[in-house]
Amino acid sequence: MLAAARKDVLLERLRRDGRIVAKEVAAELGISEDSIRRDLRELDAAGLAVRVYGGALPASPAVADYATRTAVAPDSKRRVAAAAVALIPAGATVILDGGTTTLAVVDSLPLTFSGTIITHSPTIATALLHHEAEVFLIGGQLFKHSAVASGAAAAEAASRVRADLFFLGVTGVHPDAGLTTGDADEAAMKRTLASRAAETYVLASEEKIGAASRYDVLPFDATAGIVTDVRADTGIALDLQAAGAVLLSA
Template identity: 75%
Template structure:
């Protein structure tokens, strides 16, 4: 919503709108931006709570994303519950290399044929990933064909966002170490935003989602900006 347009439509002062937007932001119901606000992502809750959110959507996204890993290849897996679902979708006999900064992702790969490299650093418990200087330095030494990126918001104007500045910085480092970056976007993330930008839309290869494009204005806007959309192959 644009504050000045809403004020004119409702016939109230812009100061009243700005005050209401501050309250919505404080309650986690909107994200204030210059001139107005964007829908807040529901995916900013802690890791344990997220394991119960949009499970079917995450499974569909994971099934599509799992096809991007190939025998003999190297893939970077971000942390998060959607990438955890990708592990379940990967064939256990797939011989590849997985690099991750998530202990939960590494542990889930124990019974897989994949070679696993875990990047160390300060553990950000909210998302169960390492970040900070040590993790960034470790990431600078690796490279991969594919990075499967988790975010909390995908929005045509805000781009790809997440709720923590250090985590956003780590995601940018990992994206810089891969030839192609694919965004994992389950349904609840499309059209929402969080506080910190990870990447602009033109710096990723494609968005993997299960949201149907027919009648979805957000996806229409993304496609109009040249964003490729990938869905599960049936």
């Protein structure tokens, strides 16, 4: 089998099963495990898969640039955002992560919300200009891919705030890989922000469910729930719940 045909088979297997075990696929196709590993390396380099020990997982489309992500699953993001806003008590202090799903949360948040919003995203802060809420913007080095502040200065500022809720954005929610994102410094900043809130909720629109990225953010049991509009009776939802995730229907 030619390499191009093998890669098509591997991508179809990722879409169907949500994971690839290199040893099993090699035996099934009657080719060497080294050939499968080489194909997976090339798929990983092309952003089509994420290599893990023994195989690969589907790559998240949510690691695309910010402008591209605004057009991905907008209806799903609106549903997730509306469900997230319903979790916010009156007068609460809320940390909002960066990202396009979090921006949808701001769009769903009533202008009359009178609590406090803390964010490290200038995009989110600007979107809150006409809300009654107090807004605190955490500064630092701007990570342009996600339009958020990160690095030592941002982490230091974040370590001095406290909140009732943190709405966490990730690029992947997978039963094997857990909660992941595409940048190591951004993952560290997300962990810092989560440590400053009494409860952390994950915002997971449909394109993130069953996908994975390179860097771990948090384990499922470190969150109060994953807000998603993926149906609870689907195979991926059942796999996530078996892995310890609490799914909150949007």
